[in-house]
Amino acid sequence: MGGVRPPTRTRLAPEARRTQLLDLGVRLLATRSLEELSIDVLAEEAGISRGLLYHYFGGKQAFHEAVVRHAADDLIAQTAPPEGGEPLERLLASVTAYVDYVIANHAGYQSLVKAAASGNDVLREIYEDARSALTGRIFTEDPWGDLIPDTPVNRLIVRGWSAMVEELVLAWVADPADVPRDRLLELAAGSLPALVESAAGPL
Amino acid sequence: MGGVRPPTRTRLAPEARRTQLLDLGVRLLATRSLEELSIDVLAEEAGISRGLLYHYFGGKQAFHEAVVRHAADDLIAQTAPPEGGEPLERLLASVTAYVDYVIANHAGYQSLVKAAASGNDVLREIYEDARSALTGRIFTEDPWGDLIPDTPVNRLIVRGWSAMVEELVLAWVADPADVPRDRLLELAAGSLPALVESAAGPL
Numbered sequence A, B: 001m002g003g004v005r006p007p008t009r010t011r012l013a014p015e016a017r018r019t020q021l022l023d024l025g026v027r028l029l030a031t032r033s034l035e036e037l038s039i040d041v042l043a044e045e046a047g048i049s050r051g052l053l054y055h056y057f058g059g060k061q062a063f064h065e066a067v068v069r070h071a072a073d074d075l076i077a078q079t080a081p082p083e084g085g086e087p088l089e090r091l092l093a094s095v096t097a098y099v100d101y102v103i104a105n106h107a108g109y110q111s112l113v114k115a116a117a118s119g120n121d122v123l124r125e126i127y128e129d130a131r132s133a134l135t136g137r138i139f140t141e142d143p144w145g146d147l148i149p150d151t152p153v154n155r156l157i158v159r160g161w162s163a164m165v166e167e168l169v170l171a172w173v174a175d176p177a178d179v180p181r182d183r184l185l186e187l188a189a190g191s192l193p194a195l196v197e198s199a200a201g202p203l
Helices: A007-029 A039-046 A050-057 A060-078 A087-104 A106-117 A121-140 A152-174 A181-200 B007-029 B039-046 B050-057 B060-078 B087-104 B106-117 B121-140 B152-174 B181-200
Strands: none
Touching: A007 A039, A007 A050, A007 A060, A007 A106, A039 A050, A039 A060, A050 A060, A060 A087, A060 A106, A060 A121, A087 A106, A087 A121, A087 A152, A087 A181, A106 A121, A106 A152, A106 B106, A121 A152, A152 A181, A152 B152, A152 B181, A181 B152, A181 B181, B007 B039, B007 B050, B007 B060, B007 B106, B039 B050, B039 B060, B050 B060, B060 B087, B060 B106, B060 B121, B087 B106, B087 B121, B087 B152, B087 B181, B106 B121, B106 B152, B121 B152, B152 B181
16 A cells, blocks of 8 residues: 555456466366366466465365356357347357357356256356346347347246257257257257247247 | 965055155155255154164165155156147147146255256256156157157257256246246247247248
8 A cells, every 4th residue: 555566567467367367267167077177277287386376266166166257257258249230140149159158168067057056056146147147138138129028928938948058059069969050059049039929929 | 485475465565655655755845855855854754763764765865766756757647648639739738737747846846956967866867867758758659740750950959948848937936927827838838839840940
């Protein structure tokens, strides 16, 4: 406080370093489950001491939470729909990014789903927040308003649809069964308007 | 061995008693999570000793597995589609039974989903087997053949759809948000033909 050193630099440096470590953690999580991502693994990959990592993250649980939160932010940023275009094209672009993310980060994503379901409250909250951000965007982004009116039934549909898309991708990664990726993308994106339309009309 | 007592009766009696205890376990699971369903709780409700329950089930883990397997068999039996009728009517009847089962057994069902996701291999296997039985029925039951041709894409759709229906019901139980049960049922059953149809046509 009141020192002569530029405060922004001294405060930013550890934060930037922490972000760098989180980026590395997220990359490692692509091919590892959460259980396999230990402080030891990160220390070795980052070439720094376990002690320093504990200094940055406090402990294994806090480290996992920070990495998963960082991964969730990544996912939300990467799946942002493009600015312009037709509603269905933007939905397809967003779903494509989601599907590609899950394919590329399969091990870590699968383990997050497990952790969220198994009763780790913090990880479940991160998972639920990410899912809410992804699905809520469908209603808050202006152009979707025309495609999907914001009603309780459509909120329920979008929530069910997001569970379906997650299951579709995880099942497809485990066993593609000759279904090409483009077909999977069509299923994932095309199913939402189909569901909304079928729910709006008579059974 | 070689005794004079009728062997069927002496062998059947403990089995019938075990089934009775499993029925009770399944009933208790309707309003309890698996963690809350202990040998102690069952012993108290059944009015018999813990020792006898250990004799029947071997231990807590084996007891939970036996109860969940019994519940899964129950679910599969209760959701069998009716013999006659139109394909869509039969699907609606089957889905209605599923939705009502999950509503009535919400706590136990939710905890099974958690246990299956969290890495308990036996419970996951029971869960996956039940899901396979429920979804596979859509293809093996003759009349559905006309509604949903058995293709890799449709197998994937049915799998995604079953995850969606599960999510729809669990989300609806947690917060019905003014959506009536009939609307939920229409969504759950009507969505499958809509998904298959939309996947068959151009995007």
